[in-house]
Every structure is written in C-alpha cells, then in structure tokens.
Amino acid sequence: MQQQQLVLLLLLVAAVVATEAAMPISMEHYFSPGELARIAGYGEEPVSTVVVSGQVACEFCVRPGSDLLTFELPGAKIAVACQTEGPIRRANSAFGATDELGNFTIHLPSRLHATPRLENACVVRVLRLPPDSACGLRHRAAASYRLRQSPATADGVRAYTAGVIRLQHGDTPSGECVQGEGMGGACSM
Incomplete structure (x- = not known):
C-alpha cells in the first residue's frame, strides 16, 4: 500500500513539473508591477537621464547699419518634440521654460531615452514668448531647431543642445546690421 502511494505521489509530482515546464514563465511571475516599472526605468528612480538644453535670445536692429543688439528672453515656453518608431509613428514631447537668462534645460521622459x-x-x-516680448511680433511657433549631442557627461547623463535660438525683432534683417557686442552669430530661423 505504501509503495502504491509513493508511486502515485511521484506521478503527481511529475505531472505538475511537466505542466509547469510547458507554461512559459514571464517576468510578471517573479516581479510586482511596481518592480517591473522600476526595472524598465519608468519608476521614481530612472535608470538613465537625457537632457536637452539651449538658450533663447532676441536680436534687435533699429535700422540698416545700426548695431545688432541681442538680449536673453526669460519666460519663453519651450518644447522638445520627438518622432518615435513603432507600428504607429507619434510625436512625444517634453516641456519647459527659459530662466531669467533665457536658458532652458528639459529632462526627457524615460520612454524617449532609447530613441x-x-x-x-x-x-x-x-511655443510661446512672454506677452511683453518685443520678439513676439515675428515669432513663428512652427519653427523647429535641430539638436546636437554634447560631449559625454558623468553618471550616464546624455546631453543634447539646441544652441542659441535667435529670434528677430522688427523688419530689418540682422544681416543688414552691424554685429555688436554680445552673443553674435546668425539667426536660426
């Protein structure tokens, strides 16, 4: 009798092992949803950091031949828009604003890190300039500015820059003005 029970127990164990071996075991079996999100980098502790920075400035020229004046634009609303691959191409965006010196730094969401x-x-x-901005008269919100990868930084941070985004004020093109002191360079629009 004891021998029959042992054989039945062994058959039962073998059947359970064979059934489990046939079933695929996923990570969900071992980890909670919160742990899976953290592992994938979507939790409170991201596994990588990607930042986009730049500066927004306004170029002002009173008339042809006058000095080209450049000043920073604080309070401008900025977006980083990315096209992602996949069955459906869709735009993903992150938003920020310029500080008192016209600088911005936008941390991209982790879903864009592997782009x-x-x-x-x-x-x-x-996207938008402050209401009192002189450059707002000719600003085109549809204009886009390319990114360049910055040199590698410590701690696994990947950094990109749009450089200085120069918006023009008035009807006098900056090319007809005398390049003054300050930021210099050509308009990005």
Missing part, C-alpha cells in the same frame, strides 16, 4: 539617433528624431520649438 535611436535622438539628435535626428527630436527638435526644439519655442
């Missing part, structure tokens, strides 16, 4: 060739897939747009 191949991020510098080609993402652009910066100046």
Whole structure:
C-alpha cells in the first residue's frame, strides 16, 4: 500500500513539473508591477537621464547699419518634440521654460531615452514668448531647431543642445546690421 502511494505521489509530482515546464514563465511571475516599472526605468528612480538644453535670445536692429543688439528672453515656453518608431509613428514631447537668462534645460521622459539617433528624431520649438516680448511680433511657433549631442557627461547623463535660438525683432534683417557686442552669430530661423 505504501509503495502504491509513493508511486502515485511521484506521478503527481511529475505531472505538475511537466505542466509547469510547458507554461512559459514571464517576468510578471517573479516581479510586482511596481518592480517591473522600476526595472524598465519608468519608476521614481530612472535608470538613465537625457537632457536637452539651449538658450533663447532676441536680436534687435533699429535700422540698416545700426548695431545688432541681442538680449536673453526669460519666460519663453519651450518644447522638445520627438518622432518615435513603432507600428504607429507619434510625436512625444517634453516641456519647459527659459530662466531669467533665457536658458532652458528639459529632462526627457524615460520612454524617449532609447530613441535611436535622438539628435535626428527630436527638435526644439519655442511655443510661446512672454506677452511683453518685443520678439513676439515675428515669432513663428512652427519653427523647429535641430539638436546636437554634447560631449559625454558623468553618471550616464546624455546631453543634447539646441544652441542659441535667435529670434528677430522688427523688419530689418540682422544681416543688414552691424554685429555688436554680445552673443553674435546668425539667426536660426
């Protein structure tokens, strides 16, 4: 009798093992949803950091031949818009604003960190300027500015820059003005 029970127990154990071996075991079997989100980098502790920075400035020229004046634009609303790959191409965006010196730094959400060739897939747009901005008269919100990858930084941070985004004020093109002191360079629009 004891021998029959032992054989039945062994058969039962073998059947359970064979059934479990036939079933695929996924990570969900071992980890909670919160742990899976943290492992994938979507939790409170991201596994990587990707930042986009730049500066927004306004170029002002009173008339042809006068000095080209450049000043920073604080309070401008900025977006980083990225095209992602997949069955459905869709735009993903992150938003920020310029500080008192016209600088911005936008941390991209972790879902965009693995975007191949991020510098080609993402652009910066100046969405809105402060209401009292002189450059707002000719600002085109549809204009986009390309990214360049910055040198590698410590702690696994990948950094990209849009450089200085120069918006023009008035009807006099900056090319007809005398390049003054300050930021210099040509308009990005």
